[in-house]
Amino acid sequence: xxxxxxxxxxxxxxxxxxxxxxxxxxxxxxxxxxxxxxxxxxxxxxxxxxxxxxxxxxxxxxxxxxxxxxxxxxxxxxxxxxxxxxxxxxxxxxxxxxxxxxxxxxxxxxxxxxxxxxxxxxxxxxxxxxxxxxxxxxxxxxxxxxxxxxxxxxxxxxxxxxxxxxxxxxxxxxxxxxxxxxxxxxxxxxxxxxxxxxxxxxxxxxxxxxxxxxxxxxxxxxxxxxxxxxxxxxxxxxxxxxxxxxxxxxxxxxxxxxxxxxxxxxxxxxxxxxxxxxxxxxxxxxxxxxxxxxxxxxxxxxxxxxxxxxxxxxxxxxxxxxxxxxxxxxxxxxxxxxxxxxxxxxxxxxxxxxxxxxxxxxxxxxxxxxxxxxxxxxxxxxxxxxxxxxxxxxxxxxxxxxxxxxxxxxxxxxxxxxxxxxxxxxxxxxxxxxxxxxxxxxxxxxxxxxxxxxxxxxxxxxxxxxxxxxxxxxxxxxxxxxxxxxxxxxxxxxxxxxxxxxxxxxxxxxxxxxxxxxxxxxxxxxxxxxxxxxxxxxxxxxxxxxxxxxxxxxxxxxxxxxxxxxxxxxxxxxxxxxxxxxxxxxxxxxxxxxxxxxxxxxxxxxxxxxxxxxxxxxxxxxxxxxxxxxxxxxxxxxxxxxxxxxxxxxxxxxxxxxxxxxxxxxxxxxxxxxxxxxxxxxxxxxxxxxxxxxxxxxxxxxxxxxxxxxxxx
Numbered sequence: 001x002x003x004x005x006x007x008x009x010x011x012x013x014x015x016x017x018x019x020x021x022x023x024x025x026x027x028x029x030x031x032x033x034x035x036x037x038x039x040x041x042x043x044x045x046x047x048x049x050x051x052x053x054x055x056x057x058x059x060x061x062x063x064x065x066x067x068x069x070x071x072x073x074x075x076x077x078x079x080x081x082x083x084x085x086x087x088x089x090x091x092x093x094x095x096x097x098x099x100x101x102x103x104x105x106x107x108x109x110x111x112x113x114x115x116x117x118x119x120x121x122x123x124x125x126x127x128x129x130x131x132x133x134x135x136x137x138x139x140x141x142x143x144x145x146x147x148x149x150x151x152x153x154x155x156x157x158x159x160x161x162x163x164x165x166x167x168x169x170x171x172x173x174x175x176x177x178x179x180x181x182x183x184x185x186x187x188x189x190x191x192x193x194x195x196x197x198x199x200x201x202x203x204x205x206x207x208x209x210x211x212x213x214x215x216x217x218x219x220x221x222x223x224x225x226x227x228x229x230x231x232x233x234x235x236x237x238x239x240x241x242x243x244x245x246x247x248x249x250x251x252x253x254x255x256x257x258x259x260x261x262x263x264x265x266x267x268x269x270x271x272x273x274x275x276x277x278x279x280x281x282x283x284x285x286x287x288x289x290x291x292x293x294x295x296x297x298x299x300x301x302x303x304x305x306x307x308x309x310x311x312x313x314x315x316x317x318x319x320x321x322x323x324x325x326x327x328x329x330x331x332x333x334x335x336x337x338x339x340x341x342x343x344x345x346x347x348x349x350x351x352x353x354x355x356x357x358x359x360x361x362x363x364x365x366x367x368x369x370x371x372x373x374x375x376x377x378x379x380x381x382x383x384x385x386x387x388x389x390x391x392x393x394x395x396x397x398x399x400x401x402x403x404x405x406x407x408x409x410x411x412x413x414x415x416x417x418x419x420x421x422x423x424x425x426x427x428x429x430x431x432x433x434x435x436x437x438x439x440x441x442x443x444x445x446x447x448x449x450x451x452x453x454x455x456x457x458x459x460x461x462x463x464x465x466x467x468x469x470x471x472x473x474x475x476x477x478x479x480x481x482x483x484x485x486x487x488x489x490x491x492x493x494x495x496x497x498x499x500x501x502x503x504x505x506x507x508x509x510x511x512x513x514x515x516x517x518x519x520x521x522x523x524x525x526x527x528x529x530x531x532x533x534x535x536x537x538x539x540x541x542x543x544x545x546x547x548x549x550x551x552x553x554x555x556x557x558x559x560x561x562x563x564x565x566x567x568x569x570x571x572x573x574x575x576x577x578x579x580x581x582x583x584x585x586x587x588x589x590x591x592x593x594x595x596x597x598x599x600x601x602x603x604x605x606x607x608x609x610x611x612x613x614x615x616x617x618x619x620x621x622x623x624x625x626x627x628x629x630x631x632x633x634x635x636x637x638x639x640x641x642x643x644x645x646x647x648x649x650x651x652x653x654x655x656x657x658x659x660x661x662x663x664x665x666x667x668x669x670x671x672x673x674x675x676x677x678x679x680x681x682x683x684x685x686x687x688x689x690x691x692x693x694x695x696x697x698x699x700x701x702x703x704x705x706x707x708x709x710x711x712x713x
């Protein structure tokens with residue numbers, strides 16, 4: 001195959017935006033499209049190489065895979081080994097366990113499948129995964145399993161059958177992607193069937209050039225480069241990809257591949273020596289950039305500075321050059337390593353991949369080797385598991401795609417007595433974060449309850465969650481929960497949801513480096529006067545007020561005001577402070593004023609409700625403006641009050657459970673749901689005992705005293 005410097009230049013156009021995107025550099029929100037460019041270029045190059053070998057009667061699968069292993073594995077293995085070292089030194093146990101899973105998956109070229117099952121590419125925590133970028137390599141390796149065989153089989157037929165077959169696969173793949181982003185977006189992002197069309201366009205470009213020869217065209221090559229640049233400038237993480245929107249960057253890349261040459265201005269720009277040089281080291285740079293950025297984030301307390309991330313970006317290119325010069329090239333361009341026989345290359349590659357996979361499995365099954373840490377760091381890191389044992393997606397916590405259950409759902413009725421629940425908890429995962437310990441406390445004072453949550457759903461009727469996959473049924477969940485509350489004879493509803501997030505639609509930024517990375521949400525009001533208010537936010541707030549008021553016509557309602565959000569992953573941050581700084585006494589906290597600004601509109605909407613059947617609980621009273629004036633406590637040297645960046649741990653929930661129990665008792669009392677006066681007196685004594693004996697020591701002792709004297713009567 002004749003060398004084309006503009007193709008290496010195109011690799012530079014792909015890798016630089018990807019690196020800057022992962023570093024969070026402004027104006028590179030569409031930089032992730034560099035991976036799509038890589039797919040097109042890869043489809044073009046692989047097809048050209050295979051067709052050249054077939055035409056020369058030298059095509060062999062063993063030769064093909066030997067070349068692939070020489071090209072991919074040496075630098076790949078070095079990056080994996082280096083990542084293992086820094087993972088051992090700097091990762092918390094849950095992070096190292098997850099790293100082990102990704103190391104295993106990457107070694108068998110299926111990390112795209114793993115990351116699909118874990119979380120979205122743009123969601124919180126993804127930036128701290130050192131091997132996240134290997135998903136694209138897995139897609140390519142999966143492509144290599146079937147494409148060479150298919151192309152070799154078609155080579156004995158007329159060209160039109162080869163073109164038709166690849167075109168049909170390409171068309172089917174883009175149709176599947178267009179359907180998929182609407183219904184299962186993360187599977188669509190990560191998996192080969194939804195990405196094959198990008199590789200297919202590259203393959204079709206290679207066949208076109210083989211049939212018709214080079215087609216240098218100033219206008220079309222320039223148009224391709226402009227379209228690609230504009231796509232990267234205007235696309236964001238909210239742009240559906242892959243989809244028909246992706247035709248712009250993909251076809252832009254195809255135009256460059258087919259029509260650019262050094263005689264065109266686009267080809268001349270891409271053939272500049274500095275651009276070509278970056279393209280030559282693009283593979284090693286791509287391999288190194290994500291681990292460097294991820295470990296910079298993992299080691300920083302609380303988060304990396306812009307200077308540190310910039311340093312990681314520069315190091316990506318510097319180490320990328322060293323890797324290209326001293327690891328890639330010796331295996332491909334002569335010397336002792338190049339002379340290694342095919343059998344040893346293939347055998348050694350297999351052994352290296354098996355070794356990495358085994359190490360990954362060991363890290364996973366050893367739970368991230370918590371013994372590496374100090375006792376205090378190990379204790380704090382373990383709070384990632386300090387959560388409702390029923391909140392696992394199979395029992396009492398449902399997600400998009402899970403059908404809403406028949407009530408009472410199996411395994412969720414432990415606190416229901418003789419088919420009756422005095423209290424029904426309704427809400428999202430914030431409700432699930434605190435409901436289990438609240439139910440335990442209610443049971444101890446003789447109050448039965450039932451709780452099933454639905455993540456990402458406002459726990460109120462009359463709202464629709466937009467842009468969610470098929471099967472995501474918030475409205476069905478809320479309707480069914482109210483119906484069950486009626487059926488079971490409940491007197492009280494406990495309503496909890498992440499209202500500020502749903503109303504604003506924006507992830508939380510604590511202003512101190514704790515930024516919740518990921519998509520926002522879009523809800524709209526569907527019930528009542530759906531046109532009330534000038535903005536969607538005003539209509540949402542009006543709907544919340546009206547629905548809560550409507551519920552108080554039928555039930556007594558205990559309303560939990562918003563939990564303070566943290567923004568950073570609290571157990572990991574607290575454990576890092578304990579581990580790296582070795583402090584005996586410390587706190588992890590966020591700005592109380594930030595919480596107040598975030599929740600102001602929701603508080604005002606709640607406060608406008610004037611009903612004697614609405615009972616309010618303020619969790620922030622126990623976390624904010626207590627031990628540290630003007631701050632909300634997330635953790636200290638002994639306890640973490642969150643298990644991630646916005647959900648309270650069981651330890652955090654226990655701080656205000658006595659207040660919640662007292663509010664439920666008041667609500668039942670008002671609803672006529674308490675038993676005789678004598679029983680009520682007995683329960684009051686139990687309440688005092690349980691408040692004293694079962695609650696975690698509060699951050700504000702005066703509030704605990706207020707709970708005892710005001711509510712335990």
